[in-house]
Structures are given as structure tokens and as C-alpha cells.
Amino acid sequence: AQSVAQPEDQVNVAEGNPLTVKCTYSVSGNPYLFWYVQYPNRGLQFLLKYITGDNLVKGSYGFEAEFNKSQTSFHLKKPSALVSDSALYFCAVSPGGPGKSTFGDGTTLTVKP
Amino acid sequence: GAGVSQSPRYKxxxxxxxxxxxxxxxSGHVSLFWYQQALGQGPEFLTYFQNEAQLDKSGLPSDRFFAERPEGSVSTLKIQRTQQEDSAVYLCASSLVSGRLYEQYFGPGTRLTVT
Known part of the structure; x- marks a missing residue:
């Protein structure tokens, strides 16, 4: 069975500082990894994905993520955080056949001015 | 264009x-997914359609849950004899093509409260 772990319930950073939101996964076979963001009272929005190729993936709003196969991690990063980045972030893996994704429990990112 | 919409927003x-x-x-999205999201947790997979075919319903928690997509577009998730443990946000998502490669687009969810 596949699983996703987001070890931090909450991440706090100051505006302008770099941010990292951690994700580790467990899956058999090649992982297909995704990050989604959820703003209050809005649906989840796709940020970026890793399928194959370059381990550094760039996505929306200046976010990027680094796939590390040996550490089974897919951490979300941004060089300079904005207050508007404050939201709930979910990591997801999709290995188990068409469509079925497993999500982590989410990490609340708070960026303080 | 219009995104995924869900109704009602609250029930x-x-x-x-x-x-x-x-x-x-x-419009035009082949795949449709239903998830259940409990407070403080990530979405949990319920079921998946490719066009009108329900290819995976392994996540439905009991036979009280039933989903359909008869014409390959609009979908309905039905819960019979609701229980308090059914209280959650129910999310719908669609993607352009089938398979695990493509990102999903989520609706705002329906918050179900069973009293």
C-alpha cells in the first residue's frame, strides 16, 4: 500500500525568507508525485507534479519541488516567501493505477510580514 | 473557463x-473523482469514473454510499441513511485524461453535517 507523510503540521516563516514544506512517500514502483494548495473556502489547486526526468520541478507561483528517490522525499520549496503563500499544502502520490491518489494530512504554512 | 462546481455547498x-x-x-474532462475530507486530514479517495464507467469504488466506506455518472459528465454521490461519522467535506475533482499522470482540478466541496 502507498502512503504519504507530511511530518510538520505547521510551518512558520518570515516574509522574504526561503520556505520548505516536507513530504515523504512510500510506494511500490515509480512514484508520480503532486503538490496541491488549499486556500480558505476554496478547492484544492494544483501546484506542480513530478512524473519523470529532472528531479527539480518548477510549478505555479514560484514554487518548486525536489524529488529525491533515495530519501523517498518530494519537498516543496520557494526561495522567497510571500504573505499570500499562507495556506494549507497537500502532497499526493498516484501510483496505484488510474486516478487513485493518496494524500498527506497537509501542512499549514504561515508567512508573517 | 468554468471550473469544477459542486452543489449544495453546505448540507x-x-x-x-x-x-x-x-x-x-x-467540460470535456474524462476522469472524475470523489474524495472525503475529514477535519484536519487530507482527502481520502472514494471512487473514480472514466467517462460513465466507474472503474474504482474501493474507497466507498459502506454500501450506504453510491456514486453515478450516467452520461459521462455530471456525477452524483448519494449517501443513504446518513450517520454522524459521514460528516465531512466531500470533494469532487476532474482531470482531462485518464491515468495517473495528470493533475486533478478540484471543486470547492460540499460540507455535510449529520445531526
């Missing part, structure tokens, strides 16, 4: 009532 049901939750996916 309060008395224990034992039946409810029906509607999802309108993005």
Missing part, C-alpha cells in the same frame, strides 16, 4: 436521512 441532514451531492466537472 445539514438528520441522522437517517438520504442525501445527494452533485458535481459538475470541467
Amino acid at each position: 445539514v441532514a438528520k441522522r437517517g436521512q438520504d442525501v445527494a451531492l452533485r458535481c459538475d466537472p470541467i
